[in-house]
Amino acid sequence: MGANITIVGGGSYHWAPRLLADFANTPSLTDAHVVLHDLDDERMHRMQELGEQIASRRGIALKVESQGDRRRALEGADFVVTAFSVGGFDSMQHDIEIPQRFGIRQPIGDSVGPGGIMRALRSVPVLLDIARDVDAVAPDAWLINVTNPLTALCRSVTRETNVKTVGLCNEWVGCSWILSLLFDSGMADIDPILGGVNHYPLATSLRVAGEDDGFVRLHALLNDPERAAVEPIWMDPPERAGWVKVSPAEHWTKLDVIENNRVRFELFRRFGVLVGSGDHHSVEFMPSFVHTDNDYGSGWRVHHYGMPGHRRDAEDDVAFYEEMRDASDVTRMPSGELVALLLDGMVGGKEQQLPVNLPNEGNVTNLDDGAVVEIMGVADASGVRGRDKTTVPGIMGEFLRRINVVQEWTVEAAIAGDRELVLEAMLADPIAAQLPYEKIIAMTDEMLAATARWLPEFDA
Amino acid sequence: MGPRIVIVGGGSYQWVPKLLVDVVNTPSLAEAEIVLHDIDPVPLEPVADFVRHIAGLKGIGLTVSTTTDRQVALAGADYVVVTISTGGFESMRHDLEIPEKHGIKQSVGDSVGPGGIMRALRNIPVLVGIARDMETLCPDAWMLNITNPMTTLCRSVTHETSIRTVGLCHEIGGAQFALALLLDANFLDLEFELVGVNHLPFFTSLRVNGDDGFERLRALIADPDGLGDAPVKIPAALGEAAAAFAGGIRKRDILEQHRVKLALFERYGVLPGAGDRHLVEFFPGFLTAESGWGKRWGVALTTIADREGDAGAYKAELAKMRASNEVSTMPSGEMVAPMIDSFLRDKPRAFPLNLPNTGQAPDLPADVVVEAMCIADGNGLRPRDEVRLPAPLAEWLRRISAAQEATVAAALSGDRAKVVDAMLLDPLAGRIDFDHVEQMTDEMLAATAQWLPQFA
Numbered sequence: 001m002g003a004n005i006t007i008v009g010g011g012s013y014h015w016a017p018r019l020l021a022d023f024a025n026t027p028s029l030t031d032a033h034v035v036l037h038d039l040d041d042e043r044m045h046r047m048q049e050l051g052e053q054i055a056s057r058r059g060i061a062l063k064v065e066s067q068g069d070r071r072r073a074l075e076g077a078d079f080v081v082t083a084f085s086v087g088g089f090d091s092m093q094h095d096i097e098i099p100q101r102f103g104i105r106q107p108i109g110d111s112v113g114p115g116g117i118m119r120a121l122r123s124v125p126v127l128l129d130i131a132r133d134v135d136a137v138a139p140d141a142w143l144i145n146v147t148n149p150l151t152a153l154c155r156s157v158t159r160e161t162n163v164k165t166v167g168l169c170n171e172w173v174g175c176s177w178i179l180s181l182l183f184d185s186g187m188a189d190i191d192p193i194l195g196g197v198n199h200y201p202l203a204t205s206l207r208v209a210g211e212d213d214g215f216v217r218l219h220a221l222l223n224d225p226e227r228a229a230v231e232p233i234w235m236d237p238p239e240r241a242g243w244v245k246v247s248p249a250e251h252w253t254k255l256d257v258i259e260n261n262r263v264r265f266e267l268f269r270r271f272g273v274l275v276g277s278g279d280h281h282s283v284e285f286m287p288s289f290v291h292t293d294n295d296y297g298s299g300w301r302v303h304h305y306g307m308p309g310h311r312r313d314a315e316d317d318v319a320f321y322e323e324m325r326d327a328s329d330v331t332r333m334p335s336g337e338l339v340a341l342l343l344d345g346m347v348g349g350k351e352q353q354l355p356v357n358l359p360n361e362g363n364v365t366n367l368d369d370g371a372v373v374e375i376m377g378v379a380d381a382s383g384v385r386g387r388d389k390t391t392v393p394g395i396m397g398e399f400l401r402r403i404n405v406v407q408e409w410t411v412e413a414a415i416a417g418d419r420e421l422v423l424e425a426m427l428a429d430p431i432a433a434q435l436p437y438e439k440i441i442a443m444t445d446e447m448l449a450a451t452a453r454w455l456p457e458f459d460a
Numbered sequence: 461m462g463p464r465i466v467i468v469g470g471g472s473y474q475w476v477p478k479l480l481v482d483v484v485n486t487p488s489l490a491e492a493e494i495v496l497h498d499i500d501p502v503p504l505e506p507v508a509d510f511v512r513h514i515a516g517l518k519g520i521g522l523t524v525s526t527t528t529d530r531q532v533a534l535a536g537a538d539y540v541v542v543t544i545s546t547g548g549f550e551s552m553r554h555d556l557e558i559p560e561k562h563g564i565k566q567s568v569g570d571s572v573g574p575g576g577i578m579r580a581l582r583n584i585p586v587l588v589g590i591a592r593d594m595e596t597l598c599p600d601a602w603m604l605n606i607t608n609p610m611t612t613l614c615r616s617v618t619h620e621t622s623i624r625t626v627g628l629c630h631e632i633g634g635a636q637f638a639l640a641l642l643l644d645a646n647f648l649d650l651e652f653e654l655v656g657v658n659h660l661p662f663f664t665s666l667r668v669n670g671d672d673g674f675e676r677l678r679a680l681i682a683d684p685d686g687l688g689d690a691p692v693k694i695p696a697a698l699g700e701a702a703a704a705f706a707g708g709i710r711k712r713d714i715l716e717q718h719r720v721k722l723a724l725f726e727r728y729g730v731l732p733g734a735g736d737r738h739l740v741e742f743f744p745g746f747l748t749a750e751s752g753w754g755k756r757w758g759v760a761l762t763t764i765a766d767r768e769g770d771a772g773a774y775k776a777e778l779a780k781m782r783a784s785n786e787v788s789t790m791p792s793g794e795m796v797a798p799m800i801d802s803f804l805r806d807k808p809r810a811f812p813l814n815l816p817n818t819g820q821a822p823d824l825p826a827d828v829v830v831e832a833m834c835i836a837d838g839n840g841l842r843p844r845d846e847v848r849l850p851a852p853l854a855e856w857l858r859r860i861s862a863a864q865e866a867t868v869a870a871a872l873s874g875d876r877a878k879v880v881d882a883m884l885l886d887p888l889a890g891r892i893d894f895d896h897v898e899q900m901t902d903e904m905l906a907a908t909a910q911w912l913p914q915f916a
Contacts, residue, residue: 270877288884291893293563299895395881398862405855424852427745434891437723437745 002031002061003347006077006138008070008130009084010036011043013317015146015337017324019081020051022340024058024330028348029340031061037073044068050321054330070133077138079346081339082130082145086122087454089314093307094450095119102435102443105296107280107304110148111199112403113431116284117410118447120152121422122454124414131157131165142346142383144168144339149407150198150357155372156411158359166384167357167372168338169198171277175264181233181257182221183208190214191353194276194375195364195390197404198357200285201276201374204390215272221254222269228255240316242303262300263289273396276355276374280305285403287431345379352379358386365391366401371408402430417457419448462491462522463804466533468590469543470496470526471503473774475606475794477781479541480511482797483522485789488804489797490520497526497533504528510778514787530593537598539800542590542605546582547911549771553764554907555579562900563892565753567737567761570608571659572860573888576741577867578904580612581879582911584871587613591621602803602840604628604796610658610814612867615829618816619868626799626841627814627829629658631734633793635721638714641692643668643676654833655821655847657860658814659738661831663731664847674731680715681722687711719758720746728850733812737762742860744888799836806838819846823854828861859887874914876905 005023010016016036023029034051038044044066051064067073074080085092095115099106109115127147134141143165145154154167176190183190185208192203192214206214221228229247231254237243247255258265263279267286275282280303283289290297296304303309324331334340338354345352356377363386364373376387392400406429413421426432426444435443448458465483470476476496483489494511498504504526515522527533534540545552555575556566569575587607594601603625605614610627617625632654640647651667666673680687692709715722720736724743732739736759740747747754753761781788791798795811802809813834817824820832820843833844849857863885870878883889883897890897905915 270880286894288890288892288894288897293896294893395866395885398859398885402855402859409851428852428855433745433887435745436748436750437743439750440745 002033002063003029003343004033004035004076004078005081005343006035006037006073006079007081007083008037008073009082009147010066011038011040011047012083013043013314013321015081015083016047017050017321018335018337019339020047020054020062020064021324021331022335022337023343024054024060024062025332025334026340026344026348028344029062030058032063032347034062034064035073035077036064036066037068037070041068050325053325057328057330070130071137074133074141075137077134077141079343080130080134080138080141080143082127082143082147084123084126084147086126087451089307089310091122091451091454092119092310094447096307098443098447098450099432102439103292104431104434105290105304105306106284106431107290107297107302107306108284108309111151111281111284112149112406113284113287113429114426114443114447116149116152117406117422117425117429117432118451120149120410121414121458122451123147123149123153124156124411125457127153128156128160128415131161131163134163135161139163142166144342146337146339151372151374152407152410152414154357155407156415158370158372159411160415164383166342166377167198167374168342169355169357169374170336170338171199171281172201172355172374173336173338174278175274175276178257178261179206179208179214179218181235182254183214183217184234185209192274192276192376193388193390194355195366195388195392196276196374196400197372197407198374199277199281200400200403201355202392202396202400203274203276204392206274215274218268218274222258222265225255228258229253233257244301260301263297263302266300267396271394271396273392273394279303284431286399287434291434342379342384346381346383349381353377353387354379356384356386358384361386363389364400365389366397367404371404399430402428414457417455417459419444419458422448462489462493463538463800464493464495464536465489465539465541465800466495466497466537467541467543468497468530468533469545469607471498471500471507472543473503473507473771473778475543476507477510477774477778478792479794479796481514481781481788482792482794484514484518484520484787485791486797486801488801490518490522492522494522494524495527495533495537496524497528497530499528501528506778510782513782517785517787530590531597534590534593534597534601537594537601540590540594540598540601540603541796542587542603542607544583544586544607546586547908549764549767551582551908551911552579552767554904556764558904558907559889559900562896563749564888564900565747565761566888567740567747567754567759569741569762571611571738571741572609572863572886573741573744574883574886574900574904576609576612577870577879577882577886577889578908580609580616580867581871581915582908583607583609583613584616584868585914588616588620588872591617591623591625594623595621599623602626604799606794606796611829611831612864612871614814615816615864616868616871618827618829620872624840627658627831628795628799629812629814629831630793630795631659631738632661632812632831634735635663635731635733637793638718639666639673639677641694641709642680642711642714643673644693645669652833653845653847654733654812654831655823655845655849656733656831656857657829657864658831659734660742660857660860661733661812662849662853663733664849666731674729677725677731680711681726684712684715687715716758723757728853730850730853741888742856744891747888802836803838803840808835808837810835810844813841815841815843818843820844822846823849824857824861828865859885863887871914874912876901876915879905
């Protein structure tokens with residue numbers, strides 16, 4: 001009998017094709033029973049059809065159904081994946097464009113900063129509603145959240161319900177690829193100790209292929225740019241990464257890797273802590289890299305997604321879906337998302353280690369217990385738990401502590417529907433706090449007003 | 461035989477005259493042995509001459525001596541008052557001018573922000589050096605520090621030495637005076653609790669003759685027009701000079717001078733206890749180009765020229781007082797003399813003081829130096845209250861405190877990278893972009909290198 005997996009937001013062009021293909025490629029999940037639930041009936045059925053095609057092309061027992069009624073979709077679930085966006089681009093554009101009018105440019109705006117705070121306000125009540133349904137009809141199920149802002153959303157559920165919750169994000173996967181290029185290793189050989197929050201996971205030490213000296217080797221490489229400029233990397237960067245060729249060599253080199261992740265390696269060089277997310281995410285936690293005085297990080301090669309980037313991603317997702325639909329076989333390429341890997345550990349029973357977002361149980365000593373932290377986890381038949389205990393040193397630890405305070409207040413504000421708490425979160429947020437006091441207040445008011453229809457908890 | 465009170469920086473025209481007027485007006489200190497120590501011999505004699513003059517007018521046995529030798533001064537001291545400025549205006553100029561080039565204008569530059577950090581780097585080694593001398597020459601003496609930046613300076617001494625250290629600042633007294641005028645109350649009838657760090661203390665409660673002072677303050681703020689041109693009433697006890705000085709000041713003027721403080725009070729329900737020009741350096745959202753660098757909030761930037769003007773005025777004031785055959789009986793508002801009096805006579809008094817956190821500020825880590833109400837008596841000093849702040853301010857204080865701890869670490873280590881750390885953590889210095897933080901730091905270190913031997 002296969003695992004019962006419900007995907008809330010199962011009509012997602014981004015998530016459904018990737019998750020279904022990953023399930024088909026994971027032996028312990030090929031007989032899973034997947035229930036797709038979505039508010040968009042047409043998309044939901046489109047993805048069900050894709051799932052059925054995948055099952056028949058592979059000749060596996062994977063069963064995919066659609067269920068428009070959320071409670072019924074959740075009944076009997078062992079795992080509930082939540083992937084949704086409240087208001088989509090219509091709401092998101094206010095997250096980006098209103099701060100921009102006040103002089104703030106957020107590269108992404110989906111984790112912290114004014115955009116991340118507003119997105120949390122919209123999504124927390126929805127996720128809590130889902131979690132309460134899970135609690136009622138499938139109380140033993142694991143809630144696997146992949147929706148942003150991941151930290152605030154997971155925290156709202158663990159704070160308000162008893163539902164077992166884990167948040168998954170693929171940012172560290174990207175970092176392990178980058179490190180594998182620098183270490184000439186496989187991605188699976190990269191094993192960090194992590195202590196941070198989502199989109200700001202901080203590696204405090206690094207094992208490479210079983211050896212503890214990852215950071216020593218990394219420092220040595222960073223201190224030897226001449227060597228980095230000639231050493232080739234085992235895989236060219238994909239075009240969509242948008243990297244700039246810097247080294248004079250004809251082939252891509254390690255220097256190109258370093259120079260296209262400037263913030264990450266600058267922080268590592270100075271503070272001895274390796275940020276495990278892309279620079280476009282991490283600078284939202286340390287906004288002095290994206291400042292009016294430095295052309296919003298252009299010298300640091302910070303990539304600004306903005307709304308065009310978000311829209312392009314969405315178009316790519318549709319293209320990916322269509323490609324899958326029209327293919328005669330099912331791709332064997334892992335999506336890079338971690339849901340199937342986690343499920344394989346919990347369903348298949350073979351221990352898997354992966355970065356997870358879980359309530360802090362002394363894992364990150366800089367933060368209070370209960371805060372949701374991104375750490376290395378162990379998944380097996382008994383569930384998923386944090387693996388390590390670490391302290392983020394120096395100022396990186398203090399920046400982490402500061403941002404987590406804002407995240408806690410964001411969750412409080414979202415649950416209480418309290419405008420004053422929203423303002424407190426903005427006043428304490430590193431990006432928003434770049435503005436004059438009176439402008440933070442004005443921006444917050446404007447953002448709340450512009451997105452009022454997605455914020456029923458804030459009805460005056 | 462009275463206590464031996466050593467003043468390091470004893471040539472200070474700003475501090476020594478008023479502190480010593482207080483001393484000669486304090487009977488328990490009539491026989492005190494005053495030692496003025498300064499590295500600059502020039503002002504020592506005129507200042508000592510003034511002290512002899514007022515002691516003579518009082519007809520007391522107080523003695524005064526001067527020395528440029530610190531060890532001679534400290535030997536056998538009971539109290540060591542520290543009022544120094546390493547590099548004076550010459551160094552301070554760089555604290556203001558270099559950040560300005562990088563987009564940061566500071567209203568004072570003496571507590572936090574790039575100026576406060578650099579001033580700490582200059583003064584901390586000197587202060588720790590004094591305390592180390594004290595460990596051998598007068599290990600039981602109290603260090604009474606009135607030098608800025610007070611929090612980081614006191615913290616460096618308590619971190620590095622066994623010397624008992626307290627920081628004394630008159631900002632709370634100033635706020636108390638403004639409140640008394642606004643609420644038609646006697647200065648001494650205000651009862652309050654407070655907590656914070658120096659130049660960022662918060663009154664968390666206020667009683668005035670049994671009334672809730674915050675309620676009365678809220679009523680005033682709610683209807684400033686209702687105040688009309690009502691003038692403040694100056695308590696008769698303050699004498700004619702004060703009446704002449706404050707005559708014609710309207711309550712509305714006082715509200716206008718405290719707009720940042722009152723904005724924070726309205727938001728958080730607790731009242732900052734330092735002048736607005738200090739507050740904005742801790743809350744840099746008020747100190748931005750858009751607000752005319754605080755102008756819109758009624759904050760003026762204190763310049764080096766202002767300070768030079770003040771210095772001239774202190775000198776002129778001393779000459780005037782020297783020429784007079786009367787000693788003012790008006791307390792200066794500084795706490796040095798009454799605090800020592802409380803020690804000597806076991807007379808309990810409450811003062812706002814800067815001491816290591818032993819529980820008076822549960823929102824902050826243990827051992828960091830915090831400002832809170834303390835009791836002075838024959839047993840020394842102890843915090844009086846345990847005071848919590850509203851969550852947003854508690855977090856803001858933690859951020860400030862983290863930057864101050866980094867500042868102390870930088871000053872003690874002489875490590876340039878640690879200075880950058882402190883700048884990045886500081887809300888005001890860390891407001892500019894990453895590269896500018898580093899450039900600004902390097903320029904400031906270079907420009908003031910002669911006063912920073914630990915970075916050589």
